[in-house]
Amino acid sequence: MNKAELINAIAAGSGLSKADSKKALDAFITSVSDTLKSGEKVSLVGFGTFSVSERGERTGINPSTKAPITIPAKKVAKFKAGAELADAIK
Secondary structure, eight states: OOOHHHHHHHHHHOOOOOOHHHHHHHHHHHHHHHHHHOOOOOEEEETTTEEEEEEEEEEOOOOTOOOEEOOOEEEEEEEEEEHHHHHHHH
16 A cells, blocks of 8 residues: 555545645654654554664675665664554454
């Protein structure tokens, strides 16, 4: 499912127009992104939790030259499915 299909599904399920559904989805994405940028997590009970995890610096190998390279540390977004979501997809 892509973003346009998700907007159509939200509109069908909620009775909102497609324009309002797009605004709601964009607001959700912005809110989650801003919260994660500030280092906090977003918990949606039954659905799951969005959080930020830090990956440490590590050594990798350049596949073309086989030379060792250093992969810098970075922050990554994580999603952990809640119990209800996990049960629904079994």
